[in-house]
Amino acid sequence: MRLKKDDSITSAQFTFFLLQTQIGVGILSMPYNIHLIAKSDSWASVIVAGCVIQLYLFLFYRLTVKYPTLSLFDLVEKLFGRYIGRFVIFLYIVFFLLMAASILSMFSQVICLWILPLTPRWLLIIIMGGIGAYAVRGPIKNLARFFVFVSVLLIFFIVLVVYGFFEADYLNVLPMGKEGFMPIVKGSEKAMYSMLGFEVYLIVAPFVKAKPYEKLKAATISNVSVTALYTFLTFMCIVFFGIKEFDLVPQPILYMIKSFSFEVLERIDLVFLSFWIVSVATTYMGYLLAAARGMLALAKTPRKEHTPFVKLALIPTLFIATIPHGVYEAATMLNEISRLSLIFVFLIPTLLVIRSFMGKKKGDTSHDHT
Amino acid sequence: MIIHKKILVLFLSGLLPLCMLTGCWDQRLIKESRLILVAGLDVLPNNKIEDTVIYPVVNKTSGSSGEVKSVMASSYGVTTRDARFRLDKKVSQNFDPSKNRVFLFGEKLARQDMYASLDVIYRDPKGAVNAMVAVVKGTAKDALSIKSEDSPLLSVYYPQLLRSSSEIGLFKITTVQSICASMFDPGIDFVMPYIKPNMKTKDRTNVIGTALFHKTKMTGTLNEKESLMLMLLNKEKAHYSRFTFKITNKQKVKEEDYVTITVNKLKRDWSIKIDKNNHITVPITLSINAAVNELPSDHLNSHQRAIKIEKKVSKEMTQLAKKTLSNLQQANADILGVGKHIRAFQNDKWIKLNWDKDYKKITFEPKVKVTITQHGIIN
Amino acid sequence: MVQSSSDIENNKERLLENLHQPSDFATRAITFQGKRGLLLYLESVSDTVKIQKSILTPLSSNEKATIEETVTSAKVGVYTNINEAATRLLKGDCLLLIEGDCSIYAASAESEVSRAPEEPFNEKVVRGSHDGFVENMNQNIGMIRNRIEDTDLVFKQFSVGKKTKTKVVLAYMDSVVNKDILQEVERRIESIAIDMIVSPGFMVEFLENKSFSPFPQFLPTERPDRAAAHIMDGRIALLSEGTATSLILPVTFIAFFQSPDDFNSRILSGSFFRLLRMLSFLVATTLPAIYIAIIGFHFEILPNELVLPIKASLEGIPFPPIVEAFIMVFTIELIREAGVRLPTPIGQTIGIVGGLVIGDAVVNAGFISNVMVIVIAITAVASFTVPTYEMGASIRLLTFPLMIAASLLGFLGIVMGMMIILLHLCKLESFGTPYFSPFAPIDLQGLKDSIIRFPIWKMNHRPRDVQPKDTDQQQRTRGWAKRAPKKRR
Known part of the structure; x- marks a missing residue:
């Protein structure tokens, strides 16, 4: 094709890109995970987590202001030096692959648990992986289009859950702050794990055709929406289940929706689960893209396209995803790998920001944009 | 493009044998x-x-x-x-x-x-x-x-x-x-x-x-009547919550002793008072707008007459409420969720309570006020 | 390269040789200003009345002027090359050879074999123009010109097919069309190296990006009003000689669901029909799959009142749902395919035999459950609701993989299948314009003319997917309404 190929996305697409990457596999079990720690104040934990993430979005913004054309991997290499930088990129690739794999694994476990108990898990993993790879191939703008389009489904999420208002008992959230402040903060760690995905900001931002503050605005809209949605979901779960029953249901949202019935559709949880699959797929695609971009940065090929690396990224995720057996192992894996995000999503970008400011003092050596 | 198509073909040919397996796995x-x-x-x-x-x-x-x-x-x-x-x-x-x-x-x-x-x-x-x-x-x-x-x-x-x-x-x-x-x-x-x-x-x-x-x-x-009352005490109004009470004793025809009302509108005021000895008092006031469904003995052509019936019915209803609540306490069934309210609004006191035992000790003070607002299409 | 000589008999022999002694070759001896001459033409492509009127009559009356001045044909060419002259002969020109003159005169006399414009068979409308393209290129161009009287309207001619030399014309608005797209289209047309171009289907496959995509990427239309409207949007219409079908490119997914009728009916009803068609797309692709998934995997989703009737109708059916569905779909496709090319009365018979007799008998025999018959029938009707035949066919094709996926994995399979289709739609581009616009990338302006239609006076901009040079198509329409102050009340 001789037509001009210009792989860029708008800031609105960027919003949905982040939104879809953030909302994912965690949506089902997040309220439960937080509840284990923060009890009836779980919803506050989500807000705290949202605030922390917002703080990091500001940090990311600082980086994009300074290096608008550089992605996370370029930055790592630039600021940490060639050898350390490349090693860190490698670690990032591993992290993203692990995240993608644990998402796949959790996905297959939930599907096995809820609708297809006898279908082999590897089949689900392969199909999902194949779809993810198909999506990630080609320009990012195509992926962004898809993400924007499927965001319509999020409205159904909300509508389906809103129905729970009719059977909710608001006394369940009272008294607020019963457990004290610490559980809220501790619970916010769990909430944060479910809201991961905003780190693709650093990878996709260079593709966004907008001023840095517009990118920040887009990311903020995404984060606020995710926080609002998760707070709402968590709140609904608390008022629906109360504190004691909540302990029994590890996928509270599905369980809640399962008990609703409409005239035409008796079991809405199946519909919800179908929409949830799309959300999981988008998150998986986000991480797969991140991993492929990382490989591209590491390989240093002249063609700046990540398409050839998608296969390379896909295969390890498929294998790793089949490792855990049973719900417990998959949940543990997702949890442990999410914990790595403390390093990769929170620590290293902080170091990058610090390093970028140190560089500024030394002199203008780092201003030549590659 | 070419690789892409190859993958597609592979994918499809992989699907084909799977189709042969239709009916396996989870099909029911x-x-x-x-x-x-x-x-x-x-x-x-x-x-x-x-x-x-x-x-x-x-x-x-x-x-x-x-x-x-x-x-x-x-x-x-x-x-x-x-x-x-x-x-x-x-x-x-x-x-x-x-x-x-x-x-x-x-x-x-x-x-x-x-x-x-x-x-x-x-x-x-x-x-x-x-x-x-x-x-x-x-x-x-x-x-x-x-x-x-x-x-x-x-x-x-x-x-x-x-x-x-x-x-x-x-x-x-x-x-x-x-x-x-x-x-x-x-x-x-x-x-x-x-x-x-x-x-x-x-x-x-x-x-x-x-x-x-x-x-x-x-x-x-x-029993049925108490169940109806429990619903009202719980602030649940059904389409047709009907009560029949005996209001007189002197009519020749037995049927004429009774009045039947339907609850149209229901308002419940309650509060939970805990005194220093941790004794709990729960005054419940039900305000009911009712319609008279059946009143064979008399005619509601004057307001006075209606008020008289209101009083009688209110008294009967209060009695019924008392009986219902005492039944609840006997069964140790906190259907109204008094405990939950205490936990939500007076959490410090809740911690000290042993609800399994203390529920039986609380005092309910029910009061029902019935106002007749409709009487059907005849007086 | 064979040069003509002054010997006319020799020239004639050479021409005949070049054309391999055609049987429809006609020749007539004439005299012009005393010199002996020969008039050559092909009976099949030349119009004898024209020859009589514009060549023979002037030649016999005028004795002074040159041939070019004498002949009153619209075009007269002079050739010295036998090959070129032979080509002109094939185009319907009449050749004049004059004794002692080396040049061959070619006077246009092609016969206008064309039918009268009729309403296209498969693009009927209730209201509006009942005009349709014909096989004759000039007439088609004229139909577009009649609708767009603007100097910006450009018709650019190409000749495609090494042997057939089919005339292909690109029609576009010079001031609106995106030049990158135009260049790309021209480049692709010029690069076609094939002996023969017969139908638009050939052109489509040579020009489109993804030939294996289930979705048509060019909009075929036989309606001049539709073509003109798309040209005004900044798209390009590709007309080719010998077919009544023009191709609109680049187009979007939604264009296949629009009908000129939408704008001829009132806004509300027009929007309703649009919605209906979009719904029919969803129904036609997913309904059988959803039904299979429900009765095979998730029957708990059925409302209580429906469970027993469905169970009762399925009791004793020997096949699994997927086989049942395939049999029914296959039967319906058979009926459709059988009826499509038959004359109308026989076609109707087939419809009745197929629809009523088979449908009823198959249920009574207990092969197929009646719910399945209902489902497949609704699906078939929905797929025919799509105004474009090509899209309808694509949709029917998409049903199959979804049905298989549903029979394997239930709802999960359907969602996965739909995701692949959606991803494909998001990735598909036709000449650099996103195919799934205005849904992806989302374009709020464009959505005004998508699943519903806004009032025409609300659509001040051209669709953005083709990236037109001139984005405004109207402004201050209904000026009277805006000027009128409120006190008019």
Whole structure:
């Protein structure tokens, strides 16, 4: 094709890109995970987590202001030096692959648990992986289009859950702050794990055709929406289940929706689960893209396209995803790998920001944009 | 582009053999399932669980649709699941509980632990948590062995019976899911419809009130009137909550002694007062706007006359409320969720309470004020 | 390269040789200003009346002027090359050879074999123009010109097919069309190296990006009003000689669901029909799959009142749902395919035999459940609701993989299948314009004319997917309404 190929996305697409990457596999079990720690104040934990993430979005913004054309991997290499930088990129690739794999694994476990108990898990993993790879191939703008389009489904999420208002008992959230402040903060760690995905900001931002503050605005809209949605979901779960029953249901949202019935559709949880699959797929695609971009940065090929690396990224995720057996192992894996995000999503970008400011003092050596 | 197509081709050719496997894995065809539509659980004298199910059988002679009739089968085992397993051995095709619409519990089982027999439903992703529940005076098997005149299918009869009873204000429809939260919450308890099959004629089942539960056990019952009152005390107004009271004693025709009112509008004011000795007083005021449905003895042509009836009815209703609440306390069933309110709004005091014992000690001060606002189309 | 000589008999022999002694070759001896001459033409492509009127009559009356001045044909060419002259002969020109003159005169005399414009068979409308393209290129161009009387309207001619030399014309608005797209289209047309171009289907496959995509990427239309409207949007219409079908490119997915009728009916009803068609797309692709998934995997989703009737109808059916569905779909496709090319009365018979007799008998025999017959029938009707035949066919094709996926994995399979289709739609581009616009990338302006239609006076901009140079198509329409102050009330 001789037509001009210009792989860029708008800031609105960027919003949905982040939104879809953030909302994912965690949506089902997040309220439960937080509840284990923060009890009836779980919803506050989500807000705290949202605030922390917002703080990091500001940090990311600082980086994009300074290096608008550089992605996370370029930055790592630039600021940490060639050898350390490349090693860190490698670690990032591993992290993203692990995240993608644990998402796949959790996905297959939930599907096995809820609708297809006898279908082999590897089949689900392969199909999902194949779809993810198909999506990630080609320009990012195509992926962004898809993400924007499927965001319509999020409205159904909300509508389906809103129905729970009719059977909710608001006394369940009272008294607020019963457990004290610490559980809220501790619970916010769990909430944060479910809201991961905003780190693709650093990878996709260079593709966004907008001023840095517009990118920040887009990311903020995404984060606020995710926080609002998760707070709402968590709140609904608390008022629906109360504190004691909540302990029994590890996928509270599905369980809640399962008990609703409409005239035409008796079991809405199946519909919800179908929409949830799309959300999981988008998150998986986000991480797969991140991993492929990382490989591209590491390989240093002249063609700046990540398409050839998608296969390379896909295969390890498929294998790793089949490792855990049973719900417990998959949940543990997702949890442990999410914990790595403390390093990769929170620590290293902080170091990058610090390093970028140190560089500024030394002199203008780092201003030549590659 | 070329690689891309190759992958697509590979993908499709991979799918093809899979298509040959159609019917494996999770397929469960509706035509090959025995749909359980009503299930009843009893406990046998030897402490085994007896599971009775009603399922439809289609008699398809020829042509499009066949005749559906319901068939009963029962078996017993050490747990619900075990009983179901034994049932599967008896009946052709496999049982599918996902479309279950009504669960009936024998009273004896209900007075034991309810959760144990419901656990299997909660745990199953296909479990019918929307199924209505009711407690049967006698055994559930009796209730399932009636031949209803109203509908040939018990799976239609029982849901309709429970629904119509809920419309006249006897209870709110309870499902397997709706009782779950209350089962675990120490601050609130639940009720279930209480029904009794007519064992002489074996053609109908009567709703005789509500069964009161404390935690997971049935601890008492309310009769119809008390059930109606409990609904009002709980701030639930059904379409037609009707009460009939005796207001005079002197009419020649017995029927003329009575008045029937329908609750149109309901307002409940209550507060929970805890004094220093941790004694709890709960004043409840119900303000009811009512319509007179039946008053054969007199005519409401003057306002005075209406006020007189209002007073009488209010007094009767207050009496009824008192009786209802004392019944609740006797059964230790905190249906109104007093404990939950204390926990939510006076949490410091809640921590000190032992609700299992303290609930019986609280004092309810019910007061019902009835205002007649309508009297039908004649005076 | 064979040069003509002054010997006319020799020239004639050479021409005949070049054309391999055609049987429809006609020749007539004439005299012009005393010199002997020969008039050559092909009976099949030349119009004898024209020859008589514009060549023979002037030649016999005028004795002074040159041939070019004498002949009153619209075009007269002079050739000295036998090959070129032979080509002109094939185009319907009449050749004049004059004794002692080396040049061959070619006077246009092609016969206008064309039919009268009729309403296209498969793009009927209730209201509006009942005009349709014909096989004759000039007439088609004229139809477009009549609708757009603007100097910006450009017709650019190409000749495609090494042997057939089919005339292909690109029609576009010079001031609106995106030049990058135009260049790309021209480049692709010029690069076509094939002996023969017969139908638009050939052109489509040579020009489109993804030939294996189930979705048509060019909009075929036989309606001049539709073509003109698309040209005004900044798209390009590709007309080719000998077919009544023009191709509109680049187009979007939504264009296949639009009909000129939408704008001829009132806004509300027009929007309703649009919605109906979009719904029919969803129904036609997913309904059988959803039904299979429900009765095979998730029957708990059925409302209580429906479970028993469906169970009752399925009782005793020997096949699994997927086989049942395939049999029915296959039968319906058979009926359609059988009826499509038959004359109308026989076609109707087939419809009745197929629809009523087979449908009823198959249920009575207990092969297929009646619910399945209902489902497949609704699906078939829905797929024919799509105004474009090509899209309808694509949709019917998409049903199959979804049905298989549903029979394997239930709802999960359907969602996965739909995701692949959606991803494909998002990735598909036709000449650099996103195919799934205005849904992806989302374009709020464009959505005004998508699943519903806004009032025409609300659509001030051209669709953005083709990136037109001139984005405004109207402004201050209904000026009267805006000027009128409120006190008019």
